[in-house]
Amino acid sequence: MSRKIERLINLTIALLATKRYLTKNEIFSSVEGYEGSPETKERMFERDKDDLRNLGIQIEVGGFDPAFDDEAGYRIKSENYSLNLGTITGTEIALLSxxxxxxxxxxxDDAAQSALLKLRSMGVESDMDSIPNISLQIRTPQTNFEMISQAISQRGVLKFSYLSKDLEVQHRSVAPYAIATHRGFWYLAGMDLDRKSLRTFRLDRIEGEIETSRGSNEYAIPEDFDILKSLEAIRKPERATLDIRKGKAHLLRVQALSIIDKGEWDEITLEYQDLTYVVDSILWHGDDVFVVAPDNLREAVVDALKVLVGLHG
Amino acid sequence: MAKTPQTPISRTSRLLDLVPYLAAHQGIELNSLAKDFSVTANQMVADLTTLWMCGLPGYTPLELMDLSFDSGYVTIHNAETLSKPRNLTSEESIALLLGLDLVVQSLPEERSDLLAIATALRNKLAERANLPSPVHANSSGDSAIRTSILHAISAKKSVEISYHSLYADVITSRVITPLEIHIEETHENVWAYCESANSFRSFRMDRVLESKEVKAPARTSHPNHSSESHSIDFVLRIHSRLRDAVERFSINKADMAGDIHKQAYSQQWLIRSVLSSSGAVELIAPGMTRESIALTAATLLRKYETH
Known part of the structure; x- marks a missing residue:
């Protein structure tokens, strides 16, 4: 195992140190570890190139010189290999930590920790005293992040099965634009290639494995694309007036734009976009919430109540 | 101790990252180096031994890396080619970008200087990673509250919190001695000794509305109101909006044929969940709960018809 590792590291060093493209034969004769028949060396080299690319190391192919021969050459450009964030301060390292x-x-977690090791290798000490003592926590058990984030940065297409509102499993091909959190869930936004429109997908509704296309640069992300807008303001928000019982309905209270004290009740106003969602959250509170306006919201609540009475009465 | 399986690729990756790290931390103690890379000291010695055999073509002592690590402290020389840290992978960039989003949202208002630095840093990283706008994380908890609770854990102090009990829909003030923060599914919980209830309790972090440190735990015992510890068997029939029902009642999709038998631990939760399904689900049993849902819905309906 360590011979393979040594060879990969020696290959990386040789390709990084060279100022010109190295041909395969130059590599085989100078980089330690390439042994055996020409076919064996060839196979070793092909596998090594794939392995390095999987580590995110870009190997440039070039150096064709028609005047001599047309053998391809290889090198790793230092500007592609190494982290280049310009000058960085201790405060910035502290913020990144x-x-x-x-x-x-x-x-x-693993990706964040390895990123941190790289940042701490830049030779700038983290200045934790320059930033306030705050502690943050991202909550997500999702494991598809790696694949989705790679697809976004390489502009590759994703294929997955998605649960519809009626629990049908639908096959989707999506050019992913962005991922974001919204109301405690992770969403992926992108162009649904079959439906030819912009869609958002909640990550925990994706069933099974996600497949990625091998290609890259298959599409462009529109410059003005803003995932928060596509998750939030699809429609113009409506405004509702609700009566809520004193000391109750805290989930709605925190969204209130205004609160008027009416004795036993408070009158609040709030904005909503999704009628179904707002009806559900009003009914969660039972007789502690009463819709004053608008009429269409009152009607939606009344309709739901009629069904509830019909089913349970 | 090593989290990732030892494949040649993952070890190669670690060795490549080890070189710049050593170059920036000459003379680091072997044990703390191993800790920084989440490997055992033995594994780190094996890594360094492998690295020692690597260098530029020629592989004479002049071209090999010069490592010294036998005194328990590690130094590296003659490793200029690999001495710059590697570029971030797209996954690493996304991790930092999403993390920075939270940083930006959590900085105190008076630190506008840091806000500007963090925002500029975020933009720079996004551009380098070819991810100009596509990622965004929202903080769903209050970082001041987390900080206060974390501080109480490490200082073994108590805090007074105001807490929103979702099913009962009341806000209560309690004194708790927090012991740890843990994550269940997508939620963050505080495991604590509740001085007000004289027992261990778990609190959802996003329902802690305020937290302030108190000098000594106030051992005033409150009556234990409505502890619904025994489970309730219920039967549910789903009429429409299948996905919403599956998510709301945590139903296994394999059990979707026919009526669904589940258990609840709170009567209030069961009633609220059925009501807020707006008629998409029907509670078949228990009969008492079914009647109480019918009664609430009918009473409300009459109120809408008369007001």
Whole structure:
């Protein structure tokens, strides 16, 4: 095992140190570890290149010189290999440490920790005293992050099965644009290639494995794309006036734009976009909440109540 | 101790990251180096031994990396080619970007200087990673409250919290001695000794509305109101909006044929959940709960018809 590791590291060093493209034969004769028949060396080299690419190391192919021969050459450009964030301060490293620490125990914990090791290798000490003592926590048990984030940065297409409102399993092909949290859940937004429109998908509603296309740069993300807008304000928000019992309905109270004291009850106003969602949350509170306006919201609540009485009465 | 399985690829990756880390931390103690990379000291010695054999073509002492680690402290020389840290992977960039989102949202208002730095840093990272706008995380808890509770855990102090009990829909003030923060599914919980109830309790972090440190735990015992510890068997029939029902009642999709038998631990939760399904689900049993849902719905309906 360690011979393979030594060879990969020696190959990386050789390709990084060279100022020009190295041909395969130059690599085989100078980099330690390539042994056996020409076919064996060839196979070893192909596998090594794939392994390095899987580590995110870009190997450039080039150096064709028609005047001599047309053998391809290889090198790793230092500007692609190494982290280049320009000058960085101790305060910035401290902020990034805080950002990485937020993943403790969550999906991208390992990635956050390895990112932190790289940042701490830049030779700038983290200045934790320059930032306030705050502690953050990202909550997500999701494991599809790795695949989705890679697909977004490489502009590759995702294929997955998605649960519809009626629990049908639908097959989707999506050009992913973005991921974001919204109301405590993770969402993926992107162009649904079959339905030819922008859609959002809640990650925990994806069934089974996600497949990614092998290609890259298959689409472009529109420059003005804003995932928060696509999750939030699809429609113009409506305004509702509700009576809520004193000391009750705290979930609605925290959303209130205004509160008027009416004795036993308080009158609040709030904004909503999704009628179904707001009816559900009004009914959660039973007789502690009463809709004053608008009429269509009152009607929706009354309709739901009629069904409830019909089913249970 | 090592979290990831030892494949040649993962070890190669670690060794490549080890070189710049050593270059930036010359003379680091072997044990703390192992800890920083989440491996055992033995594994770290094995890693360093492998690295020692690597270098530029030629592989004479002049071209090999120069490592010294036999005194328990590690130094590296002659490793210029690998001495810059590797570029971030897309996954690492996303982790930092999402983390920075939370940082930006959690900085105190008076630190606008840091806000500007964090925002600029976020933009720079996003651009380098070819991810100009696509990721965004929202903080769903209050970082001041987390900080206060974490501080109480490490200082072994008590805090007075105001807590929203969701099913009872009341806000109570309690004195708790927090012991740890743990994550259940997507929620963060505080496991604590509740001085007000004289027992161990779990509190949802996002329902803690306020937290302030108190000098000594106030051992005033409150009456234990409505502890519904025994479970309630219920039967549910789903009429529409299947996905919503599955998610709300945590139903296993394999059990979707016919009526659904489940257990609840709170009568209030069961009633509220059925009401807020707006008629998409029907509670078949228990009969008493079914009647109470019918009564609440009918009473409310009459109120709408007369007001």
């Amino acid at each position: 805080l950002a990485a620490e937020a993943w403790r125990g969550a999906a991208l």
